[in-house]
Amino acid sequence: MGGKQLRLFLVDGTPGGLTTAQIMNWTGQVLSGRRSDLADLLRRPETQRPGVYLLLGDDETAIGGVRCYIGEAEDVADRLRNHQRNKEFWDRVVVITSTDENLTKGHIRYLEARLIELATRAARVGLENGTQPPRAPLPEADRSDMDYFVDQLQVILPVLGVNAIRVREQQPTTSAAAAQISPVFSLVNTKLGVDARAQQVDGEFTMLAGSTIVATVRDSTRYSPSTAKAYASYRALHEKLVANGTIIVTDGHGRLTRDVVFSSPSTAGAIALGRSCNGRVAWVAADNETFGHWESRGVEDSIPV
Secondary structure, eight states: OOOEEEEEETTTSSSSSSSEEETTTEEEEEEEEEEHHHHHHHSSSSGSSSSEEEEEEEOTSGGEEEEEEEEEEESSHHHHHHHHHHHHOOOOOEEETTTTTTOHHHHHHHHHHHHHHHHHHOSSEEEOOOOOOOOOOOOOHHHHHHHHHHHHHHHHHHHTTTOOTTOOOOSSSSSSTTTTBOOOEEETTTTTEEEEEEEEETTEEEEOTTOEESSSSSOOOSSOOHHHHHHHHHHHHHHHHHHHEEEEEEEEEEESSSSSEEEEEEHHHHHHSSSSOOOOHHHHHHHBHHHHHHHHTTTTTGSSO
């Protein structure tokens, strides 16, 4: 994937407020705002067109700590007014329309179905949609255009902090993509029965589905206050992953049912081992290279001569 130029505009001049986003030479337009910005958002002409939208809200019990609803409408503003009255969970909205006003009912139904498919596959949010709608039948050329539209959304939404459809690709297809995906790193402890695998993909450290980890994080009461606080945080995260089905515990061990993104390799290692971990050393590739060494590759060569 080559470079892309994104244009972000903070409508009210404040981070997190009403924001418009576009990619150069792409007809799509994305608007993002807080629920408290809804009145201003609904006055914009872009929301009075056909489009798709995402409603997002924090929820500690949901996968990824976020609940998400994906919908479509021929008049997005009218639909959002209805959701303002009838859906309580959301505190942020993302609206996706087209600057050339060429999106039809068939196009937005197709986009809605594709976004729900990707959100289900990515498993980064708790999806509120009760069903998976079928893709609307479109001519081949229109399907190609809409798939390209979705590709651009997979770039622009994470920039806005929305990872609902951010799918981890299993294998890079080009040398440029290869620069964004690490080797597979392992964390093995036979005494604890741990056999975990992880990769860094697009800057995110991801423990892979099928990894075997501990059933619980060890008790923290016998440690110093600072260490005990860290262990309590690890325990809470482990318990949350068990509660939402990400970790299944059987025969005294845990197993990941999906890929999980962690804030750091050390946090991933702590969840795997049930204790503190220096992830930059503990995660090791097949050639015995540590994650820390791989992460620092080329640094010495970058020193100017």
